[in-house]
Amino acid sequence: MYETAYARPRTLEEAVELLQSDEDAKCLAGGMTYVPTLKQRLAMPSLLVDLSRLLSRDIAVADGFLTIGAGARHVDVQRSQIVRETLPALAELAGLIGDPMVRNRGTIGGSLSNNDPAADYPSAALALDAQITTTKQQYAAADFLSGMFETLLDDDEIVTHVRFKIPVCAAYSKFASKASGYAVAGAFVARFDDDVRVAITGAGPCVFRADQLEEALKGDFNVWALKGKTIEPEGLLSDMHADAEYRAALAVEMTKRAVHQITGA
Amino acid sequence: MFTDDVKLTNPLHVAFVRSQIASGEIVELETEDALEAEGVAAVHTGADVADLGSLSVNPVLPIKHLPPFSVLAQATVRGLGQPVAAVLGETALQAADAAELVYAEIEPTESSPILVAEKNWSNAQYEEAAAKADHVVSCTIQHPRLAPSPMEPRSIAAAYDAETDCVTVWHSTQTPHRTRSELAAILGIEAKRIRVIAPHVGGAFGMKASLYPEDVFVVWAALKHKRDVKWTATRSEEFLSATHGRGIKSEGELALSSDGTFLGLKAMVEGPVGAWLPNSGLITAWNAARVLPSGYAVPAQDITTQAVMNNLGPTGIYRGAGRPEANCLMERLIDKAAAVSGIDPVELRRKNLIPATALPHNTLTGNTLDSGDYAKALDVLCEAVDYPALLAEQTRCRAEGQLVGIGIGFYLEPSGNGWETARVTLNEDGSVVVASGSSSQGHGRETAFAQIAADALNIDIDQISVLLADTAKTPEGIGALASRSTAIGGSAVLKACEEITSRLEASEALPITADVRYENKGQAWGYGAYLAQVSICRSTGELSVERITCVDDTGTIVNPKLVEGQILGGLAQGLGEALMESIVYDEDGQLLTGSFMDYAMPRAADIPTIDIHKFETPSPMNALGAKGVGEAGTIGAPAAILNAAVDALRPLGVTDLTMPLTSQSLWRAIRSAEQGKS
Numbered sequence A: 001m002y003e004t005a006y007a008r009p010r011t012l013e014e015a016v017e018l019l020q021s022d023e024d025a026k027c028l029a030g031g032m033t034y035v036p037t038l039k040q041r042l043a044m045p046s047l048l049v050d051l052s053r054l055l056s057r058d059i060a061v062a063d064g065f066l067t068i069g070a071g072a073r074h075v076d077v078q079r080s081q082i083v084r085e086t087l088p089a090l091a092e093l094a095g096l097i098g099d100p101m102v103r104n105r106g107t108i109g110g111s112l113s114n115n116d117p118a119a120d121y122p123s124a125a126l127a128l129d130a131q132i133t134t135t136k137q138q139y140a141a142a143d144f145l146s147g148m149f150e151t152l153l154d155d156d157e158i159v160t161h162v163r164f165k166i167p168v169c170a171a172y173s174k175f176a177s178k179a180s181g182y183a184v185a186g187a188f189v190a191r192f193d194d195d196v197r198v199a200i201t202g203a204g205p206c207v208f209r210a211d212q213l214e215e216a217l218k219g220d221f222n223v224w225a226l227k228g229k230t231i232e233p234e235g236l237l238s239d240m241h242a243d244a245e246y247r248a249a250l251a252v253e254m255t256k257r258a259v260h261q262i263t264g265a
Numbered sequence B: 001m002f003t004d005d006v007k008l009t010n011p012l013h014v015a016f017v018r019s020q021i022a023s024g025e026i027v028e029l030e031t032e033d034a035l036e037a038e039g040v041a042a043v044h045t046g047a048d049v050a051d052l053g054s055l056s057v058n059p060v061l062p063i064k065h066l067p068p069f070s071v072l073a074q075a076t077v078r079g080l081g082q083p084v085a086a087v088l089g090e091t092a093l094q095a096a097d098a099a100e101l102v103y104a105e106i107e108p109t110e111s112s113p114i115l116v117a118e119k120n121w122s123n124a125q126y127e128e129a130a131a132k133a134d135h136v137v138s139c140t141i142q143h144p145r146l147a148p149s150p151m152e153p154r155s156i157a158a159a160y161d162a163e164t165d166c167v168t169v170w171h172s173t174q175t176p177h178r179t180r181s182e183l184a185a186i187l188g189i190e191a192k193r194i195r196v197i198a199p200h201v202g203g204a205f206g207m208k209a210s211l212y213p214e215d216v217f218v219v220w221a222a223l224k225h226k227r228d229v230k231w232t233a234t235r236s237e238e239f240l241s242a243t244h245g246r247g248i249k250s251e252g253e254l255a256l257s258s259d260g261t262f263l264g265l266k267a268m269v270e271g272p273v274g275a276w277l278p279n280s281g282l283i284t285a286w287n288a289a290r291v292l293p294s295g296y297a298v299p300a301q302d303i304t305t306q307a308v309m310n311n312l313g314p315t316g317i318y319r320g321a322g323r324p325e326a327n328c329l330m331e332r333l334i335d336k337a338a339a340v341s342g343i344d345p346v347e348l349r350r351k352n353l354i355p356a357t358a359l360p361h362n363t364l365t366g367n368t369l370d371s372g373d374y375a376k377a378l379d380v381l382c383e384a385v386d387y388p389a390l391l392a393e394q395t396r397c398r399a400e401g402q403l404v405g406i407g408i409g410f411y412l413e414p415s416g417n418g419w420e421t422a423r424v425t426l427n428e429d430g431s432v433v434v435a436s437g438s439s440s441q442g443h444g445r446e447t448a449f450a451q452i453a454a455d456a457l458n459i460d461i462d463q464i465s466v467l468l469a470d471t472a473k474t475p476e477g478i479g480a481l482a483s484r485s486t487a488i489g490g491s492a493v494l495k496a497c498e499e500i501t502s503r504l505e506a507s508e509a510l511p512i513t514a515d516v517r518y519e520n521k522g523q524a525w526g527y528g529a530y531l532a533q534v535s536i537c538r539s540t541g542e543l544s545v546e547r548i549t550c551v552d553d554t555g556t557i558v559n560p561k562l563v564e565g566q567i568l569g570g571l572a573q574g575l576g577e578a579l580m581e582s583i584v585y586d587e588d589g590q591l592l593t594g595s596f597m598d599y600a601m602p603r604a605a606d607i608p609t610i611d612i613h614k615f616e617t618p619s620p621m622n623a624l625g626a627k628g629v630g631e632a633g634t635i636g637a638p639a640a641i642l643n644a645a646v647d648a649l650r651p652l653g654v655t656d657l658t659m660p661l662t663s664q665s666l667w668r669a670i671r672s673a674e675q676g677k678s
């Protein structure tokens, strides 16, 4: 890595001030994405603003919503009794991220702010119609997760909380890359009283909803309903690991597996 | 202690500037900005090291064109990642920062492959044999290029001693004595000015059997600047510029009669080599051909191998080093022959394996297969898995529409030839020091050598200390490679202990030191048979290896635990080749798999249930009777898994697959087969 300065502010206000004081400053949460980037000399920030000790890690349920502090580590979500009871699919998703070392440091806020096209959390955020709260405002996940490694965050804006709508039931199924462990394709399926939402990660440049599959499942929430249903490969990612056609097929298959997990048949 | 942990005095750190172009002419090389950067002691380019000598290359194949060995690229760049300049900094960070200030303009040039070495073995009857055969099957196997990836990357540390004008070099290597002699030859200095120590070595797998240009630079710089100098590669540098393994393409044709008797084999092997050749740079292409036709009797043979230079990363020996390639070709051909002739794959192998009574057997390619009972390996295997029951189970699963396969891989593993040394001292207090010219990279060699000495001298193992890998304290030797260390190095220890025993009996006074240089009678050939059971998911192409059963005859076993460790580790690497590992370059010759995020390494969870069975036929080729086992798993596993995968898809009409068997490639194979049918 390049030489850089490091600060550990005590409050969010201080953190924001530091970010504003230096346009090449960058905030750091668990560092599980950003530290490897630094080590490979792919970024040259002048100042690292460490948020890891000041972000909330609280997890709470109220009025049909599950709210998680941006500083909650993947292992916190994976093990949380509250999450396991109210939204077990999210605990399972967290448990599928990387390896124990990554889960012990990486945070939900960091993952959503980074919006890696192959990350797991964005699928849950989109399928569960999450609200993302920052030091400036609130966003709907569908808006916030705006593109490949892109969000609506300003340089001096920090994610503080994520609020998920609790579904009747949900499941996440992931086809992990043999190399990185990230999703080649992952499907988060959430069933609400009056709605079914299917969010696909890994396959496209940004997490997206599979409308055709959602429609089919709204009619009949069953694996059989997905028979013959497809996702259009056009616009999906193609690289040496998986081309668009394969990712499209995997996305449908992962959706089937998620539905199967829920219905058990 | 590993090399990077060695405490040097105020050392200079090296950062290499590497070519981002695979083939080109250096038109400009600006080093001034780097030289002015803080903490930079010197910046060197090709001109500074132009006079240095070359690394020697083991000429197992007749060399037609020897690529030049440049410590830093001279006017021409011939390989991606080749060092073109080197920065010496007071800290590693300062060196790395300054390296970015070196401006290298390299004009890309067209390049075409160059034939480096070639050999043919033929008894000129193949065409005749093929003409009268009832079946001729053929196949082409393109092995993926693999990154050996020991946990510890390359690392070297040189301490300069002003008083004597000598260097002590800590080197993460398999061959410390060779490091010393090669350094002396390349630098043009007396070997006695160099002491080489290989401290703990965090894995090597063949990748650290030879010196690298980077290593030479570090020692040259220490002598030139009269200072301590060190370098440890980053993982990215390893993917780019440490030697890769495999990458071999082999094509073959097997002719047989309707009753399954093999009549002839024709094979063409092409092995890629990089811009420069390590010591063992030709071994892989040689082994991939000369281990043919494995343990089978094949009357007519026409076998050719070529080493061809291209402009990708350098290649070298990697655990197996041509053995997996030769065996894989043979085993695929046999499975294809089984499919066309309708003969059971086990039966077809058993019928054609050289019988125990015909050993030793001289092959056309110049080998002597020393000892064993090849068919017995199949018998033990079939019994261990209950082969008839396995086939019945497969029929049942297939009827349910499952894609399940059974694959067999018989293999031969030649272990090294030549000599190794041992110096054993029995002290007055009864303690024993065993010093060997061989070395260890976590094999447990110290344990095995101590056991051999304890048995031979009939003393307690705690009385024995083993010294390895320090040129100042051990006799000149070869090192740990080619599955040779226990067979040859262990035999040297045994002989030295026997000498001590007879001198004791002749009432010689203590301490007694026996120096032995043991030369084996020839290669000991380990062999075995592996069976893999796989299932493939129709909708995603995911392959699961349900179970692997191994039968190995590794000759006399010194330590069963260590042998098992070797089989398991080799098997994991063999599974890696079969299922996921592959170095990939794009059309412009840029490396796409530059980190573990893109290069898939097997993890513990990828390793299936493994059943190990063994029997021992002592080899007559060395005093211990041991055979090699270090490479067994890397040879047997890929052939068995590949055969099992093809078998799983056989009902769909699939006859060939290419490793690594990624889920995408299997999904495609399934889809095209299904679409082709409908």
Ligand SMILES: Cc1cc2nc3c(=O)[nH]c(=O)nc-3n(C[C@H](O)[C@H](O)[C@H](O)COP(=O)(O)OP(=O)(O)OC[C@H]3O[C@@H](n4cnc5c(N)ncnc54)[C@H](O)[C@@H]3O)c2cc1C
Binding pocket: A026, A027, A028, A029, A030, A031, A032, A033, A034, A035, A036, A051, A055, A070, A096, A097, A098, A099, A102, A105, A106, A107, A108, A109, A110, A111, A113, A114, A116, A118, A119, A120, A121, A153, A157, A158, A159, A160, A180, A181, A182, A183
């Ligand atoms: C080996 C490995 C395997 C992995 N596997 C997976 C996987 O399977 N699935 C998966 O989803 N992820 C995976 N990851 C990524 C991991 O989940 C990261 O933890 C996560 O993507 C980023 O979270 P972090 O807290 O580490 O963020 P950091 O690395 O600290 O930061 C990432 C980026 O987000 C910004 N940022 C961080 N927090 C905030 C905030 N609160 N507000 C605004 N901006 C912020 C930073 O400035 C930086 O740009 C893996 C990582 C590694 C190293």
